[in-house]
Amino acid sequence: MAAFGWFWRAMGAQSERNQKKSLKTVAAARAAMEEMRGWSDAQVAQRGREAANTQGEGKHPVVLASLALAAERTMGLQPFDVQLQGVQRLLAGDVIHMATGEGKTLVGAMAATGFAMSGKRVHVVTVNDYLAARDAQWMRPLVEFFGVSVSHVIDEMDAPQRRHAYACDVVYAPVTEIGFDHLRDNQVTRREDEVQVHADVALVDEADSVLVDEALVPLVLAGSVSAQQSTGEITAAVSHLREGRHYTVDADRRNVFLTDEGAAEIERRLGIDSLYSEDAIGSVLVRVNLALHAQALLTRDVHYLVQDGKVQLIDASRGRVADLQRWPDGLQAAVEAKEGLAVSDGGRILDQITLQALMSRYPTVCGMTGTAVEAVDQLRQFYGLTVSVIEPNVPSQRIDHSDAVYATAQLRNRAVVEEIAQAHAKGQPVLVGTHDVAESEALAAALEKRGISVAVLNAKNDEQEAAIVAEAGKASRVTVSTQMAGRGTDITLGEGVAELGGLKVIGTSRHRSSRLDHQLRGRSGRQGDPGESLFFVSLEDDLITTGSDGAQVSAQPDQAGRIEEKRVHDFIAHCQRVTEGQLLTIHAQTWKYNKLLADQREIIDERRASLLDTDAAWQQLAQAAPERAAELEHLNAETKQQAAREIMLFHLDDEWAEHLAIMDDVRESIHLRAIAKETPIDEFHRIAVREFKDLAQRAVEKSVETFRSVLIDDSGAHLEDAGRSRPSATWTYMVSDNPLSGGGGGALSTFESFIS
Structure with missing residues (x-):
C-alpha cells in the first residue's frame, strides 16, 4: 500500500477503509483455504456456490478460498494475495488498478465466476476478438469447475452461434460485438430472433480504454440507401483556400473558421450568392465546413491511412487501424474526396448507441486496467465507479527518469536518436513509443541511417504485433511503436537483459493524458523485472503550445540544449494537466449531446418491448381501424397479432431512424447557432425535444394508414409489396466523433532531416 499512499489520501477515508477491508478478507480466505484443502472438488464447488448465494460480508472469504483452490486444481495457478484482493474489489463493483503482468486475466475470470455462482450472468468485455476467444478458452477449466457455463462471441459467428454463446453464464466478447448485437436485436419483429440475453454484470478489461x-x-447500424451526392466540387473549391487568408485555425487546432475573404472565394468558385443564405446554411455551408476541416485539420498517416483505395482511421489510443470505424458520413466523404478516392455510401443510420450508454444498461459495471488511477475523475463522474489500487506482487524495480527537456523539437529529436543508439550499443533492448505512423517511420529511418536495425509496430502492420512484441525484450532489439495500450501482450526479457538494466522505454514526447504515458512506461519492469523509462519533451510540442494558455517559459539550456530547471518541468506538468482538463471538458460536453438521445432511445426501447411482448399492436390498430380489423376476422389470432406487430415496429423504427438523421444534421451544423448568440447545447436539446415529441404519434398514424391498405393474409403482412420493407442489407461500424483525439505529442517530422 505504500507505493500508492498518496492516492488513498487523495481519495479519502472510505477508499482506505475499503483497502484495509479487502486485505482482511484475503487473510480470512487463506485460512479458509487450509480448512478446505483436503475436500473433494465437488465439495469445494458446492461450498463456493453456497457461500456466493448467502448474504453478508462473511461469504467473501469462502468464495475467494473456493476460487483460489479451483485455480490451483484446474490450471496449476496459485493466486497471489494481491490477485485475491483484486477479485474481492471486483466483486464489490470497483475498477481495479493492477500493473501490467500482474495476472489480470486470472483475476477477471475468478471474479466473473464469483458473480456467476450467485446467479448473475456476466459479460467479460474485451477490446478485440483475439482476447475474447483466448481468455474464454484459457479460463474455461476454472469457470466450469463450479458448474458455470462459459463461451465467447467473435465477429465471424452467425446468429445461432451468438444466441448459444449469450445463453451461457459467463460470456467473453469484444465491446463492439456486444454493442452491435444489441443494435441488431433492436430491429427484430419476433422476440425469439434476438441473440442476446439480459446480463447483470459487465466486467470490463482495459476499463479506462472502453469506459x-x-x-x-x-x-452504428446502417441500412442500404442510394449513394450520397458527390462532394468533389466543394472539395475542389476548398483546396484553393489558404490558412491565414481564407481561414483561421484556433490555438489547439481543433476548429477551423472561414474568413470573410474565404467565404467570398468559395461563393465565387461555387457560383452561389451567399454561403449564409437560408437555402445554403443547412447544406452547402455544412459541407464546405466539413471539407475545410478535412483539409486543414486531418493529416494522412497521423489521423488516418490510405490503404487499398480506402481511408482507414487510426485508433489514437492504441496506434492501430480502427477496424469498422469511420467518421460521420459528411466528414468521411470529405476526407475521401480530399484523397481523390471514391466517396463511400454511409447508408441510412437505423440505430446507434455510444459505449457509455451501452455500459449504463448493465446493473453492475466493474473493471480492471493498469492505468485506472489516472482516470479516477472520469470513472467517478460518468459511471459512479470507485477505483481500488492493487499493489504489485513484487515491488517495481523500474527506474523512471526525469524528463529530458529541450528548447526545440530538432534538438530533442537528435537527443532521442542518440539515447537509443547508446542503449543499443550496450545491448539493452529499447521500446520507443511514438504518437503516429508518420513519426514512427521517420524515426525508424533515422535509426536505420545510424546502422541500427529497427522493428516498427504501427497501424500499417499491426497484424505482425505478436511476433514483434515477442522479440522486443531480447538483447539489442530496438522496437518503435505507436501506442502500446490494449495490445494484450507482455514483453518478456531475453537472456542476460536483466543485467543490462532490463527493457528501456523511451517516449518521444509526453501525451495529452498522463494515463497514456503510464501505459507506455508500464511495458517495462513487469513482475519486479528491472527496467527504465525516459520521456523526451520539447517546448515546441503540441502539448506545450496547447496547454500553456498562451503563456511562455524562459529557460537556460546547457551546451547540448537540455533544460534542467525545475520550474520548466513544473510548467510542462501544468500543461499536461490543462490538456487533461480539456479532454474531460470535451467528454462532458459531448456526453450532454449524447445523453438526451440515449434517454429518448430508452423510451423507444420500452415501446418496442410492449409491441413485441403483448398484443398491444393489434389492439391499437383494431381500435383505430375497426372496419379493417373486421375484414381480417377470418385469420387466426397469432397471424393478426404478428402482422400488426410488424407494421407498428416498422414505422416506429423508421421514425426513430429519421429522428437520428435529423439530429445528425443538427449536430453537424450546431456551431452555427453561436452566430445567432444561441448556446449550441441548449439549442440542440430544444430541437431534439421538439422533434421527438410527436415521433410516437406519427408512427401510430402511419401504422394505421398501412394497416388499412397493406395486404394481410395467412402468411402475414406483405409490407415489401407496399414499399414498407426493411433494408435488404445492413452493416455495422463505429463513428469517431472526435477525429482529433490524438495523443498530442510533438512535431517529430524533423527526424526526416537525419535521413536526407
Missing part, C-alpha cells in the same frame, strides 16, 4: 477513451464512440 473513458472510447466511451463516446457511437456504434
Whole structure:
C-alpha cells in the first residue's frame, strides 16, 4: 500500500477503509483455504456456490478460498494475495488498478465466476476478438469447475452461434460485438430472433480504454440507401483556400473558421450568392465546413491511412487501424474526396448507441486496467465507479527518469536518436513509443541511417504485433511503436537483459493524458523485472503550445540544449494537466449531446418491448381501424397479432431512424447557432425535444394508414409489396466523433532531416 499512499489520501477515508477491508478478507480466505484443502472438488464447488448465494460480508472469504483452490486444481495457478484482493474489489463493483503482468486475466475470470455462482450472468468485455476467444478458452477449466457455463462471441459467428454463446453464464466478447448485437436485436419483429440475453454484470478489461477513451464512440447500424451526392466540387473549391487568408485555425487546432475573404472565394468558385443564405446554411455551408476541416485539420498517416483505395482511421489510443470505424458520413466523404478516392455510401443510420450508454444498461459495471488511477475523475463522474489500487506482487524495480527537456523539437529529436543508439550499443533492448505512423517511420529511418536495425509496430502492420512484441525484450532489439495500450501482450526479457538494466522505454514526447504515458512506461519492469523509462519533451510540442494558455517559459539550456530547471518541468506538468482538463471538458460536453438521445432511445426501447411482448399492436390498430380489423376476422389470432406487430415496429423504427438523421444534421451544423448568440447545447436539446415529441404519434398514424391498405393474409403482412420493407442489407461500424483525439505529442517530422 505504500507505493500508492498518496492516492488513498487523495481519495479519502472510505477508499482506505475499503483497502484495509479487502486485505482482511484475503487473510480470512487463506485460512479458509487450509480448512478446505483436503475436500473433494465437488465439495469445494458446492461450498463456493453456497457461500456466493448467502448474504453478508462473511461469504467473501469462502468464495475467494473456493476460487483460489479451483485455480490451483484446474490450471496449476496459485493466486497471489494481491490477485485475491483484486477479485474481492471486483466483486464489490470497483475498477481495479493492477500493473501490467500482474495476472489480470486470472483475476477477471475468478471474479466473473464469483458473480456467476450467485446467479448473475456476466459479460467479460474485451477490446478485440483475439482476447475474447483466448481468455474464454484459457479460463474455461476454472469457470466450469463450479458448474458455470462459459463461451465467447467473435465477429465471424452467425446468429445461432451468438444466441448459444449469450445463453451461457459467463460470456467473453469484444465491446463492439456486444454493442452491435444489441443494435441488431433492436430491429427484430419476433422476440425469439434476438441473440442476446439480459446480463447483470459487465466486467470490463482495459476499463479506462472502453469506459473513458472510447466511451463516446457511437456504434452504428446502417441500412442500404442510394449513394450520397458527390462532394468533389466543394472539395475542389476548398483546396484553393489558404490558412491565414481564407481561414483561421484556433490555438489547439481543433476548429477551423472561414474568413470573410474565404467565404467570398468559395461563393465565387461555387457560383452561389451567399454561403449564409437560408437555402445554403443547412447544406452547402455544412459541407464546405466539413471539407475545410478535412483539409486543414486531418493529416494522412497521423489521423488516418490510405490503404487499398480506402481511408482507414487510426485508433489514437492504441496506434492501430480502427477496424469498422469511420467518421460521420459528411466528414468521411470529405476526407475521401480530399484523397481523390471514391466517396463511400454511409447508408441510412437505423440505430446507434455510444459505449457509455451501452455500459449504463448493465446493473453492475466493474473493471480492471493498469492505468485506472489516472482516470479516477472520469470513472467517478460518468459511471459512479470507485477505483481500488492493487499493489504489485513484487515491488517495481523500474527506474523512471526525469524528463529530458529541450528548447526545440530538432534538438530533442537528435537527443532521442542518440539515447537509443547508446542503449543499443550496450545491448539493452529499447521500446520507443511514438504518437503516429508518420513519426514512427521517420524515426525508424533515422535509426536505420545510424546502422541500427529497427522493428516498427504501427497501424500499417499491426497484424505482425505478436511476433514483434515477442522479440522486443531480447538483447539489442530496438522496437518503435505507436501506442502500446490494449495490445494484450507482455514483453518478456531475453537472456542476460536483466543485467543490462532490463527493457528501456523511451517516449518521444509526453501525451495529452498522463494515463497514456503510464501505459507506455508500464511495458517495462513487469513482475519486479528491472527496467527504465525516459520521456523526451520539447517546448515546441503540441502539448506545450496547447496547454500553456498562451503563456511562455524562459529557460537556460546547457551546451547540448537540455533544460534542467525545475520550474520548466513544473510548467510542462501544468500543461499536461490543462490538456487533461480539456479532454474531460470535451467528454462532458459531448456526453450532454449524447445523453438526451440515449434517454429518448430508452423510451423507444420500452415501446418496442410492449409491441413485441403483448398484443398491444393489434389492439391499437383494431381500435383505430375497426372496419379493417373486421375484414381480417377470418385469420387466426397469432397471424393478426404478428402482422400488426410488424407494421407498428416498422414505422416506429423508421421514425426513430429519421429522428437520428435529423439530429445528425443538427449536430453537424450546431456551431452555427453561436452566430445567432444561441448556446449550441441548449439549442440542440430544444430541437431534439421538439422533434421527438410527436415521433410516437406519427408512427401510430402511419401504422394505421398501412394497416388499412397493406395486404394481410395467412402468411402475414406483405409490407415489401407496399414499399414498407426493411433494408435488404445492413452493416455495422463505429463513428469517431472526435477525429482529433490524438495523443498530442510533438512535431517529430524533423527526424526526416537525419535521413536526407
